[in-house]
Amino acid sequence: MSTNTQAAYSLARERYADLGVDTEAALRMLAAISISLHCWQGDDVGGFENAGGELGGGLAVTGQYPGKARTPDELRSDLEKAVSLIPGRHRLDLHASYAELSGKKVERTDYTVAHFQGWIDWCKAQGLGFDFNPTYFSHPLAADGFTLSHRDPAVRQYWISHGIACRGIAAEAGRQLRRTVVTNFWIPDGSKDWPADRKAPRERLAAALDEIFAPEIDAMWNLDAVESKLFGLGSESYVVGSHEFYLGYAITRRKLYCLDTGHFHPTESLADKISSLMQFLPGLLLHVSRGVRWDSDHVVLLDDPTRALMEEVVRGGFLDRTFIGLDYFDASINRVAAWVIGTRNTLKAVLLALLEPADHLRTAEAEGDYTTRLALFEELKSLPMGAVWEEHCRRMGVPEGMAWLQEVRRYEKDILSKRT
Numbered sequence: 001m002s003t004n005t006q007a008a009y010s011l012a013r014e015r016y017a018d019l020g021v022d023t024e025a026a027l028r029m030l031a032a033i034s035i036s037l038h039c040w041q042g043d044d045v046g047g048f049e050n051a052g053g054e055l056g057g058g059l060a061v062t063g064q065y066p067g068k069a070r071t072p073d074e075l076r077s078d079l080e081k082a083v084s085l086i087p088g089r090h091r092l093d094l095h096a097s098y099a100e101l102s103g104k105k106v107e108r109t110d111y112t113v114a115h116f117q118g119w120i121d122w123c124k125a126q127g128l129g130f131d132f133n134p135t136y137f138s139h140p141l142a143a144d145g146f147t148l149s150h151r152d153p154a155v156r157q158y159w160i161s162h163g164i165a166c167r168g169i170a171a172e173a174g175r176q177l178r179r180t181v182v183t184n185f186w187i188p189d190g191s192k193d194w195p196a197d198r199k200a201p202r203e204r205l206a207a208a209l210d211e212i213f214a215p216e217i218d219a220m221w222n223l224d225a226v227e228s229k230l231f232g233l234g235s236e237s238y239v240v241g242s243h244e245f246y247l248g249y250a251i252t253r254r255k256l257y258c259l260d261t262g263h264f265h266p267t268e269s270l271a272d273k274i275s276s277l278m279q280f281l282p283g284l285l286l287h288v289s290r291g292v293r294w295d296s297d298h299v300v301l302l303d304d305p306t307r308a309l310m311e312e313v314v315r316g317g318f319l320d321r322t323f324i325g326l327d328y329f330d331a332s333i334n335r336v337a338a339w340v341i342g343t344r345n346t347l348k349a350v351l352l353a354l355l356e357p358a359d360h361l362r363t364a365e366a367e368g369d370y371t372t373r374l375a376l377f378e379e380l381k382s383l384p385m386g387a388v389w390e391e392h393c394r395r396m397g398v399p400e401g402m403a404w405l406q407e408v409r410r411y412e413k414d415i416l417s418k419r420t
Contacts, residue, residue, distance in 0.1 A: 036325030047097030063332030067416025087396030091129030174221030190235025
């Protein structure tokens, strides 16, 4: 198939060159893109603290597809298979609830890098980067729906201590891997019904975050991000960490702001927000997902919203200030395939953006020639991006076309089907 792939790419390269697009430059840039693969797709957000415990935090996973990872080693095996089928060099995104505790009861406030050393060593062996998330759900002290904004100072202090511990773990992971770690903070705090006081929880949250971020950490090893949400199950009427709250916080505290594509109103365009946010923020973290009517976290498609998101990142020259991660959990299909499909689609969306004739489009727009601009946008839709993508896969040494699915089916038969 490689001979056909190279021949098809040669023709595609000529087609794009006619519009002034250098496909070789696009492929070089694509090879440098690093996507953060979320560990929680592999075990339905279960983690390893409390096997079989309630998920909580307004999160819900649907489906009973067989083969769910039950141990850290099984999850790493599944991730390793997925990574082998995705072109490029990527990262692992790990939640704190995936600590390896050796059967012991350890409070989240007492987590150290030792509880994650197995993951860090695995990332080093696989050539992967590492990203991290404190876990503010699936815990008795989060059962009433409040953590960092809790009215009880003792509960609030518990979660502050957890956040401080996680930043330290992330920084040490960064030092060991010699790559920057992004530590993302999302909390489920909110109210099912109308609250009488919206102000006080937000004041408490801002103060708690300030305390978490007070210890200075070298930005070479750890960057902090904060993530908003429109609503959640159990927080339909009020979310403490709203878009406006975290946007103000990120701007004033110089933090990364996380845009999760499932955390906004279904009719909102996240792509339209990027060029505005980047005027005032040091950078963005994108959690690429697919909400269907609500934050339902479906597998990422190569659809218009995903394409628009990456177009804005590329057009604005924001790639060097944007971290891209995935955030969905689908238990209705093969979980390894879900990683592969979502990651490859995200990379394809980036490639499509890199293959735009940017100079021609900007010139036409600057000259008020909107006819040419529209014609170019439409012409791009029928150009052979697929041939460029297949060439990228060939060069990266991963299966081209649908061949990756055969590998997943083989893995399912040999490994996943034996899990009961």
